Amino acid sequence: MAGDAEEKSGGNTGPSVETQRAERNIWLLKVPNAVSYQWKQPPPVLGKLILSVDPMGDPDDPNTTQFLMDVAGKDPDGPSKSYDLNFTKDVVPMHIFSETPQGKIAVEGKVEHKFDMKPSSIGDEEYRKLCRERLNKSLVKTRTLQRLENDRGSYMRPMPMATFPLPTKDKKKPIAPPKQPEGKRIRRERNELEDIVFKLFERQSNWSLKQLVHETDQPVAFLKEVLNDLCIYNKRGANQGTYELKPEYKRTGTDDQGADAKDPATKS
CATH class of the missing domain: 1.10.10.10 (Winged helix-like DNA-binding domain superfamily/Winged helix DNA-binding domain)
Structure with a gap:
């Protein structure tokens, strides 16, 4: 498939979609939130991908091939720099689209492999510091108590019980008399x-x-x-x-x- 494709809806010509790179193979990478936040203002180089292959291993064994990514950046408050990429070969067929600020849409390619990104070392000091910050933020109470100037309850929902009308007379249920024990039979001579x-x-x-x-x-x-x-x-x-x-x-x-x-x- 090549060339420009036009979408028509209700007789009106829609924006064109660039499809020249539709058959290009692309790797889909799922990154942690910390890395995604850092890449919102990306440096010139996002990172370095390291591929390790065991020449003596079985080519069909996925463990013989390992992927490692070193994230670029020297921010001391940033995430861990070294990440393992878990390789997934069998993925649902999908394509990647892009859109420019001018509204131009293009197909960048089709997904060939999928990777899940996780820190290489859980004991990394920077990563542990980031986890502590996340925990401290989750413990901060976002809800506060506020005293109401009007404490009569007319603006409260549901209204306090004191504002509901009370019955004028209390209807008491009749108390059933206790059962009398059966009399004992008197023994004759x-x-x-x-x-x-x-x-x-x-x-x-x-x-x-x-x-x-x-x-x-x-x-x-x-x-x-x-x-x-x-x-x-x-x-x-x-x-x-x-x-x-x-x-x-x-x-x-x-x-x-x-x-x-x-x-x-x-x-x-």
Whole structure:
């Protein structure tokens, strides 16, 4: 590609682009901020590039070729003078453009290799001094406190809580009364409880423990103790999970109507 190319937009002729050097190979160098700042007012010579090649090494090994740049300039406050260039061969295809103060645009070439620039010696005194200056600048507070003349809060966003209207009456939630503990069952005399149990079994022959607790209103442990002496607990069958009187305490057809069921030896 050679000659001048013209861009047209909306029917108007745009500025011409010089493309005579479009196929020229160019190396792209990424430099640190300190070097970029120094090169804003470049000296006659930016630096010296040193290429070291190992003649006994493998040509395909990138480590056999080393690049070193010595940056020109004798400014004591400047960056480190010696930099290593990390070589990158596989780069995205791109071209470099330039523009003159008169607005003339030209293609300077296409990028063949890319380099990343880093100091050769981290222990260099000038480089360490530069790092300390960067650290000190980062610690300087750029924000300051300013006292407001109008402290009533009308110009503040968001406004202080004191400026918001408050409710005239405080609505208090009703306090739920504490739950009263369940009353303890009062233990009866054993003979009295036995009489109650016999009367219950006269009404029906089988009772569950829950039913007996409800009818007698006695502590469960004490009631079970009495039931173990007077009753049989059915673990299976049609009446599973219920109590029934032991055979010796059950009334029979030959028993007198006024006989006491607690004493099996008493007969009519």
